[in-house]
Amino acid sequence: MILVDYRCGACAVTTETLTCTPVPPHRLCPRCGGDAHRRYGAAGLTGRATAPAAGSTACVDNPDVPGLCHVGPAAKRTLIARHRGDTDTLAREQQRQRAEYERSGPPDSGQIRGHSHSAPARSGVVS
Known part of the structure; x- marks a missing residue:
């Protein structure tokens, strides 16, 4: 179970609710019964992405x-x-x-001579 914030569009009240996952994107406001949408806070956003130098460069x-x-x-x-x-x-x-x-000293030019994202052509087939 996790603690989730919801904000009501009708009365503008923000409430915290302990809920199971998957977390519903909206729920009824406990104050007025209006539609309350999930709010996202910065608490879970403190991590860092994998640095490109350490990840794949493909x-x-x-x-x-x-x-x-x-x-x-x-x-x-x-x-x-x-x-x-x-x-x-x-x-x-x-x-x-x-x-x-x-x-x-200076690196090799590293010039790309040929490159494709498609599958190699089958022998004898002209595309």
């Missing part, structure tokens, strides 16, 4: 990041962090890339 795992398929491997973590507004991961990735540059 374009199929990050469909929300435009152009990810068309950059080299070294740029993918930076692009993911920048797109999602993850300034901590972006700063760490830029620092990592600077250190790598100072240690090894």
Whole structure:
């Protein structure tokens, strides 16, 4: 059981209710009988997402990041962090890339020569 807040649209009263999961999105207001909708608080929103540098950089795992398929491997973590507004991961990735540059010089171009999200064509079939 969890504690959930509901706010009535008719009388504007907010109530806390101990309820089972799955939590109903609305219920009757105990004060006036009107329709009370579930409210979401920030208490459960304090976690952090997996940092892109630690997660997958594959374009199929990050469909929300435009152009990810068309950059080299070294740029993918930076692009993911920048797109999602993850300034901590972006700063760490830029620092990592600077250190790598100072240690090894400029990276390979990483140019993508060919890429597809579709299944390979069957032999002898023209699409």
